[in-house]
Every structure is written in C-alpha cells, then in structure tokens.
Amino acid sequence: MSKKIQYQIRVKGQLDERWTEWFGDMKVKSEGGYTTLSGPVCDQAALHGILSRIRDLGLPLISAHQSEPEEECRQKKKGARET
Amino acid sequence: MTSRPTTDPAPTSVAVPSPILATKLFVPPLRPELIHRRQLISRLEEGMNRRMILVSAPPGSGKTTLLSEWIHGNHKSVAWLSLDQEDNDPTRFVSYVIAALQLIEADLGKDAAFILQSPRTPPMEAVLTNLINDIVAISDEVALVLDDYQLVDTPPINKMVGYLIEHSPANMHLIISTRSDPGLPLARLRAQDQLTEIRASELSFSPEEATQFIQQGIGIDLSPNAIGKLISRTEGWIAGLQLAALSMRGRENPNAFIDSFTGDERHIADYLIEEVLQRQPEEVQDFLLETSILERLNGPLCDAVIGRDDSQQILRGLEKANLFIIPLDSERYWYRYHHLFAELLHQRLHQVHGNLDPELHSRASEWYEREGLIAVALDHALSAKDYDRAMDLIEQTAEETFMRSELATLQGWFDALPKDMLRTRPMLSVFQAVALLLSGQPLDQAESKLPDVAAVDVQDSVDGAVSLFRAMVMAYQGERDQSAALANQALELLPDVNLFFRSMAAGILGLNAFYSGDVAAATEALEKAAHISEQAGNLMNAVLAICHLAEVAWIQGQLHHAKALYLRALSLGTDKHGQRRPIAGIALIGLGGLKLERNDLGSAKQQTGEGIELAKKWGNIGALNGHLTLARILLAQGHPKEAQSEIDQAKEIAVTFDAMEMDDYLVELHQVRLWVTQGNLKAAAEWLDDREHQQALSTGSQAGQEGEEPSPLLRIIEQTMAARVEIARDQSDQALKRIDPLLQQAEQARWVAYFIETLILKSLALWKQGHRQQAVETLTQALDLARPQGYIRTFIEHGEPMDSLLEKVLESRTGNGGDDRAKPMLNYTKKLLLALRSRPVAQPDGSLAAPLSERELEVLRLVANGLSNSKISQNLFISLNTVKTHIKNIHSKLHVHTRTQAIARAQELGLL
Numbered sequence: 001m002s003k004k005i006q007y008q009i010r011v012k013g014q015l016d017e018r019w020t021e022w023f024g025d026m027k028v029k030s031e032g033g034y035t036t037l038s039g040p041v042c043d044q045a046a047l048h049g050i051l052s053r054i055r056d057l058g059l060p061l062i063s064a065h066q067s068e069p070e071e072e073c074r075q076k077k078k079g080a081r082e083t
Numbered sequence: 084m085t086s087r088p089t090t091d092p093a094p095t096s097v098a099v100p101s102p103i104l105a106t107k108l109f110v111p112p113l114r115p116e117l118i119h120r121r122q123l124i125s126r127l128e129e130g131m132n133r134r135m136i137l138v139s140a141p142p143g144s145g146k147t148t149l150l151s152e153w154i155h156g157n158h159k160s161v162a163w164l165s166l167d168q169e170d171n172d173p174t175r176f177v178s179y180v181i182a183a184l185q186l187i188e189a190d191l192g193k194d195a196a197f198i199l200q201s202p203r204t205p206p207m208e209a210v211l212t213n214l215i216n217d218i219v220a221i222s223d224e225v226a227l228v229l230d231d232y233q234l235v236d237t238p239p240i241n242k243m244v245g246y247l248i249e250h251s252p253a254n255m256h257l258i259i260s261t262r263s264d265p266g267l268p269l270a271r272l273r274a275q276d277q278l279t280e281i282r283a284s285e286l287s288f289s290p291e292e293a294t295q296f297i298q299q300g301i302g303i304d305l306s307p308n309a310i311g312k313l314i315s316r317t318e319g320w321i322a323g324l325q326l327a328a329l330s331m332r333g334r335e336n337p338n339a340f341i342d343s344f345t346g347d348e349r350h351i352a353d354y355l356i357e358e359v360l361q362r363q364p365e366e367v368q369d370f371l372l373e374t375s376i377l378e379r380l381n382g383p384l385c386d387a388v389i390g391r392d393d394s395q396q397i398l399r400g401l402e403k404a405n406l407f408i409i410p411l412d413s414e415r416y417w418y419r420y421h422h423l424f425a426e427l428l429h430q431r432l433h434q435v436h437g438n439l440d441p442e443l444h445s446r447a448s449e450w451y452e453r454e455g456l457i458a459v460a461l462d463h464a465l466s467a468k469d470y471d472r473a474m475d476l477i478e479q480t481a482e483e484t485f486m487r488s489e490l491a492t493l494q495g496w497f498d499a500l501p502k503d504m505l506r507t508r509p510m511l512s513v514f515q516a517v518a519l520l521l522s523g524q525p526l527d528q529a530e531s532k533l534p535d536v537a538a539v540d541v542q543d544s545v546d547g548a549v550s551l552f553r554a555m556v557m558a559y560q561g562e563r564d565q566s567a568a569l570a571n572q573a574l575e576l577l578p579d580v581n582l583f584f585r586s587m588a589a590g591i592l593g594l595n596a597f598y599s600g601d602v603a604a605a606t607e608a609l610e611k612a613a614h615i616s617e618q619a620g621n622l623m624n625a626v627l628a629i630c631h632l633a634e635v636a637w638i639q640g641q642l643h644h645a646k647a648l649y650l651r652a653l654s655l656g657t658d659k660h661g662q663r664r665p666i667a668g669i670a671l672i673g674l675g676g677l678k679l680e681r682n683d684l685g686s687a688k689q690q691t692g693e694g695i696e697l698a699k700k701w702g703n704i705g706a707l708n709g710h711l712t713l714a715r716i717l718l719a720q721g722h723p724k725e726a727q728s729e730i731d732q733a734k735e736i737a738v739t740f741d742a743m744e745m746d747d748y749l750v751e752l753h754q755v756r757l758w759v760t761q762g763n764l765k766a767a768a769e770w771l772d773d774r775e776h777q778q779a780l781s782t783g784s785q786a787g788q789e790g791e792e793p794s795p796l797l798r799i800i801e802q803t804m805a806a807r808v809e810i811a812r813d814q815s816d817q818a819l820k821r822i823d824p825l826l827q828q829a830e831q832a833r834w835v836a837y838f839i840e841t842l843i844l845k846s847l848a849l850w851k852q853g854h855r856q857q858a859v860e861t862l863t864q865a866l867d868l869a870r871p872q873g874y875i876r877t878f879i880e881h882g883e884p885m886d887s888l889l890e891k892v893l894e895s896r897t898g899n900g901g902d903d904r905a906k907p908m909l910n911y912t913k914k915l916l917l918a919l920r921s922r923p924v925a926q927p928d929g930s931l932a933a934p935l936s937e938r939e940l941e942v943l944r945l946v947a948n949g950l951s952n953s954k955i956s957q958n959l960f961i962s963l964n965t966v967k968t969h970i971k972n973i974h975s976k977l978h979v980h981t982r983t984q985a986i987a988r989a990q991e992l993g994l995l
Contacts (some may be wrong), residue, residue, distance in 0.1 A: 013350030022430045033348040052233075055262055056426055057352060058141040058320065 004040035006067040007047060011035050012060040023050055034062065103456060106379060106411035106419075108183050110163045110228075111151045114405065116299045118292050120149055123281060127153045130258075130279030131224065134251055135272055138260040140283035142423035143322020143352075146260045147409075149286065150228055160187040161226040161258075165411075167378060168234045169462060172491035173207055174199060176240055181214065183227060190662075191217045191225075194700050197623065197664045199488055207243050212250070213665075213700050219252045231422070232261035239491070241266040248272070287319030296321075300328030300405075301337065309341050316345045322407075322423055326355035329405070330362065356427040359406075370397050371406075372435060375428035376443045376466070379411060380418045387450040388443055441467045448472060458484070458492070465499045473500065474508050481514045482583040486621055490522040509534035509541050513548040517584075520555060530556075547576030551588050558591050563794075567595040567604075574611075582619040589615050590624055597631055600795040600832050605635045617655075626656045626666045633673055638796070640835025642677060642872040649673040665705070668697030672709040679716050682875040682918050688716045707736045707746055711753045719876065723761050723992055730754050748797060752804050759811050760880070761994060762934025767808045774805065799825060799837050806844050811934070815848040822848065839865045840877055847881060850888055859891050866892065870911045879919040882934075889916050935976055940994065942969040947986045947995050 007026075014030040024046060026039035041047045047064075054061055127150075130136040138146045154161045162183040170176050178199060181192035195213040198205050218225050229244075245267050248257055259265060272278035288296060293314045297305060305313075317323035327344065331337040340358075347354055360368050373389045374380055382395025391397075398418050401408045407424035411417035420428070432439065444467035451460035457480040464473035477496050484493050497505065497515045505511055512534040519529035533549060534541065550573040557566035573588040589612035596605035609632045616624035633648035649670045656667030663671075675691030678684075691713045698705035714729035730753055737746040751770070758767040802825050809818035822845045829838040842865035849858035869877070878885055893912050896905055935943065938959075945955045952970070956963045974980060977988045989995045 013353070014348045015350050015353055018434050019353075019430070021433055030348075035350070052263075053426075055233075056142055056423065057350070058143055058322070058423065059350060 004042055006039065007041045007064060008067045009037040009050065009054070009064045010062040011037070011054055012062055023053060026050065035059075038067065103379070103459065104179070104182055106417045107165045107167075107179060108163055108186055109165075109411050109413075110154050110161070111147055111409050112413075113152060113155050117148070117152060118288070118296050120152065120292075123149055123285065124153050124156065126279060126281055126285075128157070131226065131256055133279050134248055134256065134277040136256065136258040136279045136281070137264070137269065138258070138281045138286075139264050140262070140281075140286050142262055143320060143421070144283055144286040145321040146286065147230055149281070150230070150258065150260060154228075160223060161228060162187050163228045163230065165230045166232060166234050169458075169492070170235050171237055171240060172489050172495070173239050173243055174488045174490070175492060176235065177207065177210055177243065178487070180227065184214075184225065187225065188221055188223070191221065193217075193658070193662070194665050197666065198700070205488075208246060209700075211243060211246050215247070215250050215252065215255070216700075218255050222254055224254050224256070226256040226258060228258045228260065230260045232259045232265055233263050236261065236263070236265045238266065286321070288314075288321060288324065289319070290314055293319055293324055296324055297328050300325065301331045303337065305337060309338055312341055312345045317351060320351065322421070323351040323355065325405070325407075326352065326359055330355055330358035333362075352423065352427055356424075356431065360431065367397065367400075370394070371401075371428050372432040373439065373443060375420065375425050375432055376440055377447060378419065380420070381416050384447065384450050388446045441469070445469050445472070452476065461496060465496070470500055470504050474504070474511055477511055477514070478508070482581060485517070485521075486583050486619065490518050493518045494522070506534070509545045510548060513545060513552060516552050517548070517555075520552065526556060543576040544578055544581060547573045547581070548584055550576060551584050554588060554591050558595065563595045563599050567592055570595070582615060583621070586612060586615040586619050586621060586624055590628060593628060593631060597635060598794040598796060600834065602635050602639055602833055606632065609635065622655055623666050626652045626670065629655065630669045630673055637677075638834050638836050640839060640868065640872055642680060642874070646674065646677050649677070663697055665697050665700035668694040668699070668709070669705055670694070671697065672712055675709070675716070676712045679712065679719065680876045681873055682719075682879065684716055684720050688713065688720070691716060704736060704746070707733050707750075710736070711749065714753055714757065718757060718760055719880065723757065726757055730757060748801075752800055755804050755808065759807055760934070761992065762936075762940065763994065764808070764812055764934075764937045765940065768812060771805055771808045774801070795828075795832075799829065799834065803837065803840055803844060806841075806848070810844060810848050810851065812937070813851065815851045818848045819845065835868060839869050839874065843878060843881065846888060847884055850884060855891065858888060859895055862888055862892055866908065866911060870908065875915060875918050878915050886916065886919050889919070935973060935994065939969050939973050939976070942966060943973055943985065943989055944995065946970070946982055947989070
C-alpha cells in the first residue's frame with residue numbers, strides 16, 4: 001500500500017465544504033475571500049488532478065505545499081468527469 | 084449511424100465515426116450579441132506572420148469565442164479541431180488533424196491518412212512529413228486551430244505538435260487554445276519571434292467592453308456605479324460577467340442583486356451558478372444537472388439518459404437563453420456545454436442528488452451502442468464502472484481499432500479495467516498482448532498478458548488469437564517454420580469475423596513461405612492474405628500481398644503473370660481520382676524491374692523513379708528496392724557513377740533500418756554486381772573471400788547468427804553472384820562446381836528465374852574453359868525457357884562473351900535449315916544479339932563492353948600515380964613489353980588514345 005502525503009493548497013475565492021468531494025475529499029475551509037484545501041494526496045498524479053480542477057474552475061492558485069508526510073493511502077477516485 | 088462498414092471498397096481518408104467527427108471540426112457559430120474585439124483580432128491577423136499563436140487563459144475567458152469571431156470575419160482557410168481527452172492517442176490525433184485540414188483542401192494529407200492504415204503504427208515523423216509536404220505544395224495559407232489543447236497536453240502529442248511546428252512551412256500556422264501553457268518549445272519560438280501570445284489579461288473585458296456586454300445581456304440600463312462594482316468583482320472575467328447578466332435578467336431590482344453579489348466573498352462561479360440555476364424552472368434545472376455528464380448532447384441522447392421526450396426543444400431553449408451551450412453543427416442537432424459550466428453543474432449534481440454518475444453514464448453508453456458508436460459507448464461504460472459492459476464493447480470494436488492503428492486507445496481501455504477482471508476474458512487478454520507487441524513493447528511484457536490457454540477451456544477464437552500472437556513473435560525472430568505452423572493454426576481456429584487477425588495470419592504465412600522459397604505455399608498464402616485484406620478493407624496489406632505474389636511469379640519465371648499482378652496492385656493502390664497512394668510505389672518499382680528485364684530502359688527508369696518518390700512517402704524502407712532496381716537500370720544505360728550513388732542511398736536506408744538483416748545483404752550483393760560489371764574484380768574478389776571465410780567460421784561453430792537460418796532465396800542470389808565473380812576472375816572450374824548444385828536446387832524448387840540465370844552462368848564458364856559445344860547446349864536450354872517470357876537483360880548484361888555465345892547458337896541453329904519450329908528461337912536469338920550490340924559501348928560515360936582485367940587495373944593505377952613504363956615494369960615484376968601491351972589494351976578498352984585521357988576516363992567510370 002502506498003503512502004499518502006499531506007498537502008495544503010490555497011486559492012483565491014471562497015468555497016464551502018460542499019466542495020470537499022469535488023477535490024478528492026480534501027478538507028475545504030474558507031475565510032476572508034480565500035480557501036484552503038488540506039488533506040492527504042495519493043501521489044503526484046492525484047495532486048496534479050486537483051490542481052487542474054482548480055485551474056478548470058478558474059480559481060487563482062496562491063500556494064501549494066507539503067504539510068506533513070506519510071499516511072496510508074485508501075485509493076479512492078471520486079467524481080471524476082471522465083466522459 | 085453505423086460504424087464504418089468493413090466492405091468499404093476504398094476508404095479514402097480517415098476511418099472515424101463520422102457524426103462525432105463532424106462535430107469536432109465545426110467552427111463554433113457566432114452569437115448575435117457579440118462584443119467585437121478588434122484589437123485582439125488584429126493581434127491574430129499579425130500572428131499569421133508567425134508559426135504559432137498561443138491563446139492561453141483560464142476557462143471562461145472567451146478564447147473560443149475570439150477565435151471563432153476571427154475565423155467568421157476573415158474567411159481565411161482555417162481548419163478547426165475541438166479536442167477531447169480521448170484524442171491523446173497519437174494515431175487518432177493525427178487522423179483528426181488530417182480530417183480537419185481536408186475540410187479546407189480535400190487532398191491534404193491523403194497519403195498520410197493511408198499510411199496510417201499500416202497494422203504496425205508507422206513512424207509519426209513519416210506521417211507528419213508527408214502532411215507537411217502536402218501543405219508546402221498547396222502554397223495557400225493554412226491555419227489549424229487546436230481548441231482545448233490542455234486535454235491532450237501529454238508528451239506523445241506534444242512531440243508530434245512540436246515536430247509539426249518546427250518543420251512547418253511559411254504558409255502553415257498553428258493556433259493553440261488552452262487553459263494552461265502546453266509542453267511545447269515556447270521559449271525557443273519566442274526567441275525566434277515565431278510566437279504570438281494572447282493571455283488572460285488581454286482577454287478580460289475592458290470596462291467599456293464589460294459595460295456594453297452587461298447592457299446587452301440584461302436589456303436594461305444599469306448605473307455606472309453598479310457596473311463598476313460588477314467589473315471590479317469579476318475583474319473582467321467574461322464567464323463571470325455572463326453568469327451575472329443571466330442572474331439579473333428579468334429581475335425587478337438588479338441593484339439589490341449586485342449588492343449581495345459584490346458583498347459576498349464566495350468564488351464567483353460558485354455563487355453565480357446557484358443564482359442562475361435557481362432562476363430556471365425545476366425541470367430545466369434537473370435537465371442541466373443530469374446532462375452535465377455528457378461531453379456532447381443531442382435530443383435523443385438526452386431523452387435516453389434522463390427519460391424525457393422533449394430534450395431537443397429544451398436544448399434549443401437553452402441556446403436561446405444563452406445558457407453556456409454551444410451548437411456543434413449547423414443543424415443545431417449536437418451541442419456541448421461550455422466546459423466550465425459543465426464542471427459547475429456536475430459538481431452541483433453531486434451536491435443535490437448524490438452520485439448518479441453510474442446510472443447516467445450507463446444509459447448514455449446504451450444509447451451510443453445502439454447508434455453504433457462503440458468507442459464512445461465504451462468510454463461511458465468505463466465511466467459508469469460497468470466493466471462487464473465495457474469488456475463486451477471492447478471485444479466488439481478491438482479489431483476495428485487495430486485496423487486504425489489506434490493502439491494507444493486500446494491500451495487506454497485495458498488500463499482502465501481492473502486487472503483481475505481482465506483475466507476473466509481470455510480474448511481481451513490476447514488483444515492486449517497483441518497491442519503491446521505491435522506498439523513495440525518488450526516481448527516478455529506482451530507475453531505476460533496472454534491467458535493460460537492450457538488451464539482453461541477456451542474458445543477456438545482465443546486459441547487462434549494466441550497462435551497468431553506466437554506466429555508474429557516467431558516471425559520477428561526469424562523462425563520461419565514455427566511461425567508458419569502457428570499462423571496456419573491461427574487461420575484454422577479464427578472464425579471469419581476476426582477479419583483483421585485472419586488477414587495478419589495469412590500475411591505472415593505468405594511472407595514465411597516466400598522467404599523459404601516454397602513458391603506453391605507462398606502463392607496460396609499470399610492470395611489468401613490479399614483476399615482477406617481486401618475484405619477487411621485494409622488496402623495497404625492487400626497491395627503488399629499482391630506485390631509479393633508478383634515477386635513469386637517472377638521467381639517462377641512468369642514475367643507476364645508478374646506484370647499482371649503488379650498492375651492489379653497498382654490499381655488497388657490508386658484512388659478513384661486516379662491519384663496514386665504511397666503504397667502504389669512498391670508496385671511501380673516492380674513494374675520498373677520488369678521493364679528492365681525487357682530492356683525497355685527509358686520507361687524502366689521513369690517508372691522506378693516515380694515508384695521511389697511514392698514509396699518514400701510511406702517510409703524509406705519501401706524505397707530501398709527501388710534504389711537497387713534503379714542502380715541496375717543506370718548501369719545498363721552506362722552510368723556507373725549514378726548507379727553507385729543509388730546503391731549508396733540504398734545502403735543508407737538499410738543501415739538505419741535494422742529490423743532485417745536481409746536488406747543490408749541485398750544491397751551488398753548489388754554492390755558486388757556493380758563491381759563485376761565495372762571490372763573492379765579486386766573488390767569483388769575481396770567480398771567473395773570474406774564471404775567464404777565467414778561461412779567457414781559459422782559452419783565451424785553455430786549455424787548462422789542467433790540460430791537464424793538464412794533464407795534459401797537469399798542464398799541462391801548470393802551463390803550466383805559468387806559464381807559470377809569467379810567467372811570474371813577466370814576461375815571457371817570453381818564456378819562450375821558451385822553452379823551444379825544451384826541448378827539442381829532451382830529446378831526442384833521451380834525457381835525458373837534463377838534456373839535460367841544459373842544456366843547462363845554455366846554456359847559462360849564452359850565457354851571460357853573452351854567447351855564451346857557444351858556451352859552452346861547449355862545456353863540453348865536457357866533460351867528455350869526464357870523465350871516465351873521475353874527475357875532480355877538477364878542474357879545481355881554479360882556483355883561481350885554473351886555476344887560470341889549467341890553468335891555460335893545462331894550458327895548451330897541455322898544449320899537446322901527450314902525447321903519451322905526453330906524459327907521463333909532464331910528470331911529470339913537475333914533479337915538478343917541486336918539488343919546486345921545496340922547497348923551503349925563507347926558512350927562518353929558508358930560502362931565497358933570488355934572490362935579491364937585485374938592486371939590492367941593495377942597498371943592503370945600506377946599510370947595514374949604518374950609512374951613511367953619502366954617504373955611500372957619494375958614495380959610489377961613484368962617486362963617493359965608486357966607493360967606496353969597492357970597499356971595498349973587499356974587504351975582500346977577505354978576508347979582513348981593517351982595516358983591522360985585514360986586516367987580521366989577511368990575516373991569518370993569510377994575505376995580509380
């Protein structure tokens with residue numbers, strides 16, 4: 001089983017927690033016109049998936065960084081628009 | 084709508100499901116309430132002086148609208164391609180690019196499209212070069228828009244697009260519209276001033292444009308203050324402004340909306356989509372949410388997915404209301420949502436109804452299957468995670484996909500399936516293994532996918548497909564017998580529906596039989612291969628099989644039949660407008676070779692040259708044989724230097740193409756032939772010694788390289804060449820020893836062409852030995868066989884000794900008096916003599932009627948080094964008189980009178 005890595009991504013614009021599922025179950029928290037997505041990411045491909053969702057919603061990206069490493073990965077792909 | 088019928092007699096361009104294809108190539112129409120963006124349009128116009136225009140900005144910035152306004156405004160020939168994620172397959176991508184370009188010029192990329200039919204994916208550079216050449220040829224400005232490029236921004240596609248940009252002629256322009264900068268060499272293009280960029284800041288509306296846009300969109304006047312607020316909240320982002328306008332339309336108090344909107348800090352799109360949706364009737368809301376999973380929409384599809392019967396009307400209504408929906412054809416049948424809008428709706432669907440995706444995708448998949456659009460049905464089945472259904476669909480469509488060389492697409496499907504599930508479908512496992520093999524993956528990786536046929540009770544089709552896989556592997560490894568046995572087995576087991584696999588098996592069988600020299604088996608298998616390939620609509624394989632059939636006929640000495648077959652291949656390789664496809668080049672080269680045999684040198688040269696040009700478009704390897712044939716033609720015309728240059732070109736191709744040892748060796752043998760004809764016996768002798776030495780080595784240790792049996796056909800060509808060298812070197816004893824077993828072999832195998840050639844060599848050797856009567860008898864035997872088929876060149880290429888021999892034959896025949904049966908023979912012999920004597924002897928750059936002997940060459944070299952006669956005599960330990968005799972002979976053979984002339988002539992002839 002691969003290890004997940006904790007990431008924190010900050011974007012401009014407020015989103016509420018209903019968006020959690022949309023961003024691969026990352027925790028969505030917003031404040032003062034900014035939103036922070038935080039949580040475990042399976043691998044780099046999953047991270048880039050989330051970044052392109054951010055791009056596709058037109059949300060300006062402020063920062064993305066690794067917060068703390070190593071947690072077990074429960075392979076879970078959600079809500080991908082794959083048609 | 085059905086998939087492409089397999090009986091299609093002449094697939095002229097690209098094999099893709101046409102209804103979907105058309106929507107991808109459709110330039111989005113303009114909306115009436117457009118804000119004209121003159122400044123950006125003139126930027127685009129100016130960009131037409133450069134290779135590439137990049138429009139890179141987030142979704143909803145108006146990229147597509149800008150490009151469509153530009154195209155509709157200036158009527159230039161601009162091709163349009165809207166990309167999807169599925170276009171990541173290089174073959175599919177380039178097929179679509181060709182299809183898009185063909186809308187502006189029907190003939191563009193025809194050859195490139197045809198090359199794509201090859202079962203092994205052709206090198207993309209060859210396909211692209213072909214396309215580029217077509218673009219150069221039309222000289223009009225050609226622009227290609229690739230919309231939504233972010234969906235295919237992957238290394239394989241970037242490599243192709245990068246190649247296209249780098250090699251694009253001045254009249255070709257690529258316009259890429261994308262959400263993020265693509266992995267292309269942008270920095271280099273910038274440095275070369277070959278890139279025009281339009282980015283988010285330029286695309287966003289200026290305050291004036293925004294004002295105009297909002298006023299138009301909601302139909303009432305807003306105060307400058309209110310508009311200012313909107314602009315600053317959206318920062319000129321067009322999608323945001325449009326959503327805001329939609330939210331305000333029909334509101335009694337738009338100012339209140341503006342206040343709450345601008346006072347809220349939520350993401351603009353998130354906030355506004357809710358506003359917009361809430362203002363729609365409930366049924367429209369549901370429609371929007373539930374159809375958001377569809378990449379393209381039309382009435383019947385939406386009806387099937389959400390269970391209504393009026394979807395087409397709803398779609399029209401959405402278009403009228405300007406609800407982020409874009410028509411994909413002029414009939415307003417197909418639509419798509421703006422991508423950002425679809426994303427937002429889809430997210431909302433999950434929030435409101437939970438995850439309905441599997442059900443919705445399943446219904447979409449069923450609809451597409453009913454319409455015969457299997458590939459799209461398959462994508463939906465995979466999205467629905469309905470793997471059983473997906474696997475059924477792959478089984479249906481795999482062969483067609485193979486035939487289009489879309490190997491990456493196939494692999495994408497396999498990758499999307501859970502591994503343990505794939506094991507339950509042995510046929511799919513074989514498809515996967517074959518796809519890996521054809522795309523050049525390591526053998527063990529491909530092999531590991533094969534189902535364990537012994538362990539489970541499998542259908543014949545699976546068994547047959549596994550046999551085909553193994554036959555292909557054995558063929559690559561040069562194990563002809565095993566490969567043939569397996570291919571036979573595959574043909575027995577595979578049912579008729581597996582057309583593509585059957586055509587592959589028959590092709591392998593044919594080639595194996597061909598190289599092993601079994602003419603009967605080769606004929607049978609190649610005929611089958613041609614037949615099945617024609618049935619399967621794979622013209623490329625059919626033409627190749629028929630050309631091989633022609634070669635088999637040729638080997639059997641049936642020149643007339645060979646010609647008929649080449650002509651059949653030529654007509655198959657010619658489209659209905661009379662235009663020849665690259666593959667027809669192979670047939671033309673064959674016809675050129677036949678013309679050479681008939682000594683019709685002018686048209687031989689013309690046809691072979693044309694064949695080489697065509698075959699090159701298909702890939703250099705196709706032209707190799709053409710260069711060799713042309714070398715022989717040029718030699719016959721007395722141009723040894725030009726002949727050498729053709730051989731050099733063939734050599735270059737053979738070196739770069741190292742899948743087959745055979746090509747290198749064929750080139751080598753042609754080089755030896757040239758040396759012998761030119762009288763460069765030293766080089767020829769070195770080759771022979773080298774050859775004998777190697778053979779002694781390999782029989783001493785292991786047989787051949789890596790257990791590979793050399794082809795018997797190649798071997799007899801080699802052996803006759805060796806005999807030729809020996810005869811030229813006055814080693815007739817050795818030559819005769821070599822020749823007798825060859826005669827036997829050729830007779831048994833019914834290789835009449837080689838039988839005739841070997842008889843001729845035998846008669847020459849006997850003649851040189853002074854056994855004149857025997858020589859005449861042997862040659863007569865060859866003449867009897869060759870006459871009905873009109874052989875000429877095989878006889879007359881031997882020059883002077885053949886002249887005397889034929890003269891003698893004539894003498895002995897004329898003695899027979901008025902025997903009518905002898906008449907055709909006499910005429911034939913006279914005809915040969917005539918051809919022999921009218922060949923260029925003393926042309927300025929002609930080959931030599933009587934080649935220089937080795938000694939004479941040695942003397943000539945010393946002369947060229949400036950040595951006097953006495954120095955030469957000391958050097959060679961021969962008398963001064965002998966030197967003088969040699970020089971006299973040299974002058975006479977070269978038709979010159981002085982030493983200086985002799986040196987110049989020898990240089991011209993490539994002797995020095």
